[in-house]
Amino acid sequence: MDLKRWSHIVAVADRRSFIRAAEQVHLSQPALTRSIQAAEAELGLQLFDRGTNEVVTTPAGEFVVARARQLVFNSRCLERDVELYRSRSLGDMAFGIGPFPAATLLSQLLTEMRCEFPGINLRVEISNWQLLLKRLLEEDIEFFVADTRNLPPDPNLHIRAVRREPGGFYVRSGHPLAAHKSVTMPQLWPHGVLSVRLPPGVRAVVSQLLGLASPAELSLALECDDVGLLKKVALACDSVLAAPHAAVKEEVAAGELHPLEVSGLPVQASEMGVVTLRGRTPSPMAELIISRLPAR
Structure with missing residues (x-):
């Protein structure tokens, strides 16, 4: 099965809707439906229950989606790492930050970046760790800085302690x-x-x-x-x-x-940390910004 079809399976599982998943993968709904049907036929498994309100993965679907997700993620990482290896140049990037570190260290950090790298475009999302974690898992941001005390245990996450904020x-x-x-x-x-x-x-x-x-x-x-x-x-x-x-x-x-x-x-003190996806190579700009964060 080709990688695009695996990505279609992941999209349907994430969006719980053929309509929303079709928009995400830039296909028509009938085309996406045919792709999923072909995947189920090839695997000999029913991956999704088509309910009236939303699409839900079957037990077999949960098993397949977990592995398909890793395949899709590794493919994106490979493409990105090859590009980084080829260019090794600073580039635009996006990261997230929690409200407390945003209030204590973001202004100085962004001022330094703008003064030293005026040609680089940055996007910063300030929010609570729950929403930032969602953005990270969706690969909408490269990393986030937040209070990590209540992050759920996840082998896909790498956490580096920054400092305590009393x-x-x-x-x-x-x-x-x-x-x-x-x-x-x-x-x-x-x-x-x-x-x-x-x-x-x-x-x-x-x-x-x-x-x-x-x-x-x-x-x-x-x-x-x-x-x-x-x-x-x-x-x-x-x-x-x-x-x-x-x-x-x-x-x-x-x-x-x-x-x-x-x-x-x-x-009372917050435990600030940098949260990244394990196995994903940070972009040069992400590495630079993380290196500028205050250590313990």
């Missing part, structure tokens, strides 16, 4: 809590907490300090992946900001934000 709670200057030497979590929480999506470990600690029966009961006043926006909101009202220290150091130095000492709260 954080805490902050309020605007003049906030009612700013005058307290220390506060409790029940005193802090009613003011409304602004943060990116809290990792399960942090949710568990905060829930315990609040006396909640389950972390599922914990709710943020504002959850957003844009740390800059969260800072603006915290500076304009009595909400409490949860953020890495490095992201608010300028506001703290200027006296605009005040750190809170929260009794009973252990030190």
Whole structure:
């Protein structure tokens, strides 16, 4: 069976629809249907159940798709590695970054890249690790930098630790809590907490300090992946900001934000890492950007 047909099988499995898969592989729906039917006939296996709402892989299909996916991936890697070997030149690229590292190191990194390589085009996607992982597996980005504590174990991923990002709670200057030497979590929480999506470990600690029966009961006043926006909101009202220290150091130095000492709260820190696909050779630009990231 040729490689294109294997890629058709993977597309249908991923999109769960012949219509969406046909768009992805640039075929008409009838042509894609014939390709899948020919593959099933050649293999002697039914790969998909054609339901009324979506197409679902059969047990045999799951077995075949897993191996077909690796074939397609290896083929793309080979084509790309040959091109890199032939040119070894810097080129345009895309990568992802989580909200905390975006707030603490992205500005300087991108400034350096633009000053040194003005002819290179970069695309940066700022989002939470769940969406960035999806983009990486779809090969829409080459790598991403994010808090890696909650990444699911996956032999296809390679993770290189970057650094820990300690954080805490902050309020605007003049906030009612700013005058307290220390506060409790029940005193802090009613003011409304602004943060990116809290990792399960942090949710568990905060829930315990609040006396909640389950972390599922914990709710943020504002959850957003844009740390800059969260800072603006915290500076304009009595909400409490949860953020890495490095992201608010300028506001703290200027006296605009005040750190809170929260009794009973252990030190909280994000574990930043670079996540890449194992077996894929990074482009020269990706290698350069990764080398510029701060080490532990």
